[in-house]
Amino acid sequence: MTDFPEIAAANPAFFVERVLSVHHWTDRLFSFTMTRPASFRFRSGEFVMIGLPSEPGGPRPVMRAYSIASPHFAEELEFFSIKVPDGPLTSRLQRIQPGDPILMGRKPTGTLVLDALTPGKRLFLFSTGTGLAPFLSVARDPDAYERYEKVVVVHGVRQVSELAYRDLWTREIFEDELVGEQARRQLVYYPTVTREPFERQGRIPDLMASGKMFADLGLPATGFDPAVDRAMMCGSMAMIKDVAKALEGYGLTEGSNADPGDYVLERAFVG
Ligand SMILES: Cc1cc2nc3c(=O)[nH]c(=O)nc-3n(C[C@H](O)[C@H](O)[C@H](O)COP(=O)(O)OP(=O)(O)OC[C@H]3O[C@@H](n4cnc5c(N)ncnc54)[C@H](O)[C@@H]3O)c2cc1C
Missing domain, CATH: 3.40.50.80 (Nucleotide-binding domain of ferredoxin-NADP reductase (FNR) module)
Structure with missing residues (x-):
């Protein structure tokens, strides 16, 4: 069982959210949804930093920019992702399952609004x-x-x-x-x-x-x-x-x- 409070304590700069669903389109593309923090606001079209928690005692988590694919009022957050075979983040991210923890930056931004x-x-x-x-x-x-x-x-x-x-x-x-x-x-x-x-x-x-x-x-x-x-x-x-x-x-x-x-x-x- 993943210990969310422990991950949150180790990553105070980020929200720790939970994967809700994963859909694989091809061997290069997938989408996933995750829980939305109650205090998180964004404008449709903005992006945010996403990452996976590092192993205990390991290096800092790898974070990457991701456009939020759901509209600003959605209950869940949706993302549409590439799978880069040796990519620092997506080589791992492509294996997420419902229930897994995901780190998310606190400040959305972007010009596609x-x-x-x-x-x-x-x-x-x-x-x-x-x-x-x-x-x-x-x-x-x-x-x-x-x-x-x-x-x-x-x-x-x-x-x-x-x-x-x-x-x-x-x-x-x-x-x-x-x-x-x-x-x-x-x-x-x-x-x-x-x-x-x-x-x-x-x-x-x-x-x-x-x-x-x-x-x-x-x-x-x-x-x-x-x-x-x-x-x-x-x-x-x-x-x-x-x-x-x-x-x-x-x-x-x-x-x-x-x-x-x-x-x-x-x-x-x-x-
Ligand atoms: C503002 C912004 C928004 C972004 N939004 C998304 C998004 O919604 N979905 C998403 O999958 N990625 C998005 N990206 C790219 C994302 O930040 C990562 O680069 C990607 O997830 C791969 O991460 P990685 O650590 O596995 O490999 P990286 O080391 O980041 O990338 C390795 C190489 O893979 C190629 N690559 C990276 N991302 C993509 C991609 N999406 N499509 C095709 N080739 C790629 C590039 O050639 C890159 O040099 C966005 C980037 C920026 C700057």
Whole structure:
């Protein structure tokens, strides 16, 4: 039996929470939920430090940044994670089971929040791989649908099996008590796969450059319009760099918490 008070005493800087459920999507991806500390507040789209307690007398715990995948009002906290075979944290984290302890930092932060964007009509959420995580939070928050007429979730992966949460975007969210009705009218899910046949193929920046994305979404061929389009990006450096360049080309400018703008980004991982 894990001794939570002992772990808490050894790690006073962190919350000690308990794993509730684990879901393995592929041998590279998994999700888990855990208990939420009563005093923990965050804004949909923010990230927090997560880690596992070290062995007694061992080194300090390894902590890593993780986007919270649940919306700000959720009872449980959800995360969507990579499994890096020799990764200091995820080589261990991928083996967690319900009941196990998890350390969590006390201060959430981040720029992928609705408050960092100026008002507009369409909100594009561009992600690759686990970069989808913050948008699982933002697009399950009714605030997104109140602020924007359309919310477009773009998810780029290498293989079809990596389109985690596809059932959520294509079915479950429409049944959601809180956002179901808004999602039915306003949410568009736009998945794309780069290394296998799929109904849509290609890198996100290429789909923009060729005009295919605009045609698919029924948008003007002239592309993004700084008067109405807002965006968030999360995932690989290459996607973020190329999409940011494209958005700048259309006249959109980067925002932050202190100075809201047309788009915001989070560099979650290299490669
Ligand atoms: C702001 C922020 C938010 C993040 N949110 C998430 C999240 O929600 N889910 C998540 O899985 N990771 C997220 N990460 C990455 C995370 O912090 C860790 O890097 C990851 O969990 C691997 O940890 P590790 O100790 O096993 O390996 P590390 O030593 O941290 O990473 C080893 C290598 O694996 C690759 N890598 C790391 N993370 C990923 C990833 N997510 N996808 C593809 N390749 C990766 C990189 O090339 C890295 O150099 C986020 C990072 C930042 C900065």
